[in-house]
Amino acid sequence: xxxxxxxxxxxxxxxxxxxxxxxxxxxxxxxxxxxxxxxxxxxxxxxxxxxxxxxxxxxxxxxxxxxxxxxxxxxxxxxxxxxxxxxxxxxxxxxxxxxxxxxxxxxxxxxxxxxxxxxxxxxxxxxxxxxxxxxxxxxxxxxxxxxxxxxxxxxxxxxxxxxxxxxxxxxxxxxxxxxxxxxxxxxxxxxxxxxxxxxxxxxxxxxxxxxxxxxxxxxxxxxxxxxxxxxxxxxxxxxxxxxxxxxxxxxxxxxxxxxxxxxxxxxxxxxxxxxxxxxxxxxxxxxxxxxxxxxxxxxxxxxxxxxxxxxxxxxxxxxxxxxxxxxxxxxxxxxxxxxxxxxxxxxxxxxxxxxxxxxxxxxxxxxxxxxxxxxxxxxxxxxxxxxxxxxxxxxxxxxxxxxxxxxxxxxxxxxxxxxxxxxxxxxxxxxxxxxxxxxxxxxxxxxxxxxxxxxxxxxxxxxxxxxxxxxxxxxxxxxxxxxxxxxxxxxxxxxxxxxxxxxxxxxxxxxxxxxxxxxxxxxx
Amino acid sequence: xxxxxxxxxxxxxxxxxxxxxxxxxxxxxxxxxxxxxxxxxxxxxxxxxxxxxxxxxxxxxxxxxxxxxxxxxxxxxxxxxxxxxxxxxxxxxxxxxxxxxxxxxxxxxxxxxxxxxxxxxxxxxxxxxxxxxxxxxxxxxxxxxxxxxxxxx
Numbered sequence: 001x002x003x004x005x006x007x008x009x010x011x012x013x014x015x016x017x018x019x020x021x022x023x024x025x026x027x028x029x030x031x032x033x034x035x036x037x038x039x040x041x042x043x044x045x046x047x048x049x050x051x052x053x054x055x056x057x058x059x060x061x062x063x064x065x066x067x068x069x070x071x072x073x074x075x076x077x078x079x080x081x082x083x084x085x086x087x088x089x090x091x092x093x094x095x096x097x098x099x100x101x102x103x104x105x106x107x108x109x110x111x112x113x114x115x116x117x118x119x120x121x122x123x124x125x126x127x128x129x130x131x132x133x134x135x136x137x138x139x140x141x142x143x144x145x146x147x148x149x150x151x152x153x154x155x156x157x158x159x160x161x162x163x164x165x166x167x168x169x170x171x172x173x174x175x176x177x178x179x180x181x182x183x184x185x186x187x188x189x190x191x192x193x194x195x196x197x198x199x200x201x202x203x204x205x206x207x208x209x210x211x212x213x214x215x216x217x218x219x220x221x222x223x224x225x226x227x228x229x230x231x232x233x234x235x236x237x238x239x240x241x242x243x244x245x246x247x248x249x250x251x252x253x254x255x256x257x258x259x260x261x262x263x264x265x266x267x268x269x270x271x272x273x274x275x276x277x278x279x280x281x282x283x284x285x286x287x288x289x290x291x292x293x294x295x296x297x298x299x300x301x302x303x304x305x306x307x308x309x310x311x312x313x314x315x316x317x318x319x320x321x322x323x324x325x326x327x328x329x330x331x332x333x334x335x336x337x338x339x340x341x342x343x344x345x346x347x348x349x350x351x352x353x354x355x356x357x358x359x360x361x362x363x364x365x366x367x368x369x370x371x372x373x374x375x376x377x378x379x380x381x382x383x384x385x386x387x388x389x390x391x392x393x394x395x396x397x398x399x400x401x402x403x404x405x406x407x408x409x410x411x412x413x414x415x416x417x418x419x420x421x422x423x424x425x426x427x428x429x430x431x432x433x434x435x436x437x438x439x440x441x442x443x444x445x446x447x448x449x450x451x452x453x454x455x456x457x458x459x460x461x462x463x464x465x466x467x468x469x470x471x472x473x474x475x476x477x478x479x480x481x482x483x484x485x486x487x488x489x490x491x492x493x494x495x496x497x498x499x500x501x502x503x504x505x506x507x508x509x510x511x512x513x514x515x516x517x518x519x520x521x522x523x524x
Numbered sequence: 525x526x527x528x529x530x531x532x533x534x535x536x537x538x539x540x541x542x543x544x545x546x547x548x549x550x551x552x553x554x555x556x557x558x559x560x561x562x563x564x565x566x567x568x569x570x571x572x573x574x575x576x577x578x579x580x581x582x583x584x585x586x587x588x589x590x591x592x593x594x595x596x597x598x599x600x601x602x603x604x605x606x607x608x609x610x611x612x613x614x615x616x617x618x619x620x621x622x623x624x625x626x627x628x629x630x631x632x633x634x635x636x637x638x639x640x641x642x643x644x645x646x647x648x649x650x651x652x653x654x655x656x657x658x659x660x661x662x663x664x665x666x667x668x669x670x671x672x673x674x675x676x677x
Contacts (some may be wrong), residue, residue, distance in 0.1 A: 147614035
């Protein structure tokens with residue numbers, strides 16, 4: 001009997017040896033005269049287990065991991081091809097990290113063959129588009145509004161309102177732009193989805209086209225993701241051949257096609273107006289708003305600019321109904337968030353879960369604390385523009401408003417864990433340094449402020465006039481926060497000020513009451 | 525020089541009818557030449573009905589586009605927060621020592637370019653790098669030294 005194996009071709013799995021493992025599995029099977037079929041899937045997102053090899057059995061898929069190429073021979077001799085062996089993880093679906101998730105958007109990633117539209121369909125793909133094709137545009141928009149879906153890029157703006165604005169804007173042409181310029185450190189959900197389930201993105205974009213009257217979509221992928229680019233290009237070709245894209249989308253009279261655009265290493269292009277400039281062929285400089293892109297966006301036309309994860313949530317909403325999506329969540333944050341746990345963490349990976357789970361549960365229980373085994377000192381939530389949270393704030397629920405209330409943001413859902421060896425003055429300096437490196441230069445607070453901030457941090461680190469310079473940094477952060485055109489300059493104060501506030505001793509400043517409490521938590 | 529212009533014109537022609545073709549053209553030019561040659565810029569500008577200054581402005585804005593050729597091998601080490609949390613400083617130092625060049629430079633013989641990158645999306649398997657387009661992760665100093673040897677300096 002042919003053994004059916006699944007080995008991820010996800011970039012992170014490849015980075016830890018998945019390609020070599022796949023080759024070794026084929027060779028080891030051949031040596032014992034067994035025939036095998038190796039399906040290269042995406043990743044389920046349990047990266048601490050990658051390379052994760054799965055074997056189809058009568059009971060379900062059995063996992064082994066992390067597997068090194070050198071382990072393959074012995075694993076096969078112990079019975080891996082039949083799903084047997086002392087090192088088996090058991091049924092993959094029962095692995096606690098995976099079992100406890102609520103997978104609305106990532107239900108297929110790591111499960112299906114991402115190159116196969118048939119496999120996508122066999123796992124429920126395409127239902128949302130079929131439903132949308134039979135609905136009036138306003139009804140699709142109403143469904144998205146009813147789901148409570150908010151922008152997953154970080155701003156949390158209601159997706160339905162954005163779509164309605166574009167639908168109601170009379171124009172000869174409109175666009176859908178999917179933002180996959182996932183530049184935040186600690187985030188990789190866009191990448192995992194593009195590599196593991198590319199058709200759900202195409203389906204979401206096509207539904208957005210039907211809903212708003214847009215006839216063309218652009219998927220803007222950062223150049224640092226070559227595997228995702230190749231996967232999406234192939235998927236768009238396949239979708240065209242299947243009639244999902246083209247002159248008659250899914251049997252409707254509506255035309256919609258997708259063009260993939262590749263970024264060129266500019267972080268600021270993740271900002272929607274800079275991204276539009278980049279697609280138009282210009283320097284990625286931020287535009288002042290208004291006009292909103294929904295009214296005057298790409299090539300001057302009404303444009304939906306959505307984060308890739310927002311668009312990818314839509315097929316589920318159409319297929320299962322907006323109530324099913326809105327049924328989970330917390331406060332005004334409805335549905336699920338693919339949280340990404342990374343950095344110095346024992347069990348790092350993608351964890352899709354309903355809003356409302358606390359930061360502490362994510363870091364300590366799901367992530368298992370640090371990889372180094374040392375105490376957690378701080379976690380940065382929401383990418384390089386997100387705040388550093390000490391363990392004393394681990395009761396914060398994952399929710400847009402709850403994080404804002406504690407001077408932070410959830411951003412694109414990335415959590416980077418640091419142990420007690422991190423120097424927070426150096427991290428604050430890096431926040432300014434990164435802002436200076438990536439500033440588009442259009443507004444003064446960001447362009448000049450970032451460099452002056454780095455210099456002032458250098459002075460603090462050198463121990464010069466510490467309290468006076470700390471006050472200067474605070475004042476500078478105020479100016480950047482309220483005077484910058486976009487989130488790059490406007491949010492760089494989050495990591496800087498949170499580091500200063502929660503870890504003053506790292507800057508040579510006297511301890512505050514809040515920071516004392518934080519230090520006690522770390523020690524505990 | 526003539527040849528650069530002709531090859532550039534052939535590349536530009538492939539994008540006829542593409543709206544906002546500047547970045548796709550620049551990527552294709554860099555793919556063909558290894559960088560964006562100075563002599564390509566007037567050809568691109570003329571085809572897109574833009575000024576040379578505008579095209580130069582685009583080239584200089586984006587970190588990916590280079591005006592000088594890179595080394596034959598390209599090592600990009602992640603310097604963003606998740607990799608820092610896992611000791612990317614040591615990985616950078618490891619590559620610098622093994623390759624004998626500081627970060628952000630190309631070796632004198634043109635064999636290798638060592639550059640920082642700010643996130644490869646491999647943050648749950650940090651620290652990470654990308655070597656000639658191939659991702660590598662869970663690195664330590666020994667792995668950096670081995671990878672540096674493998675690229676065959």
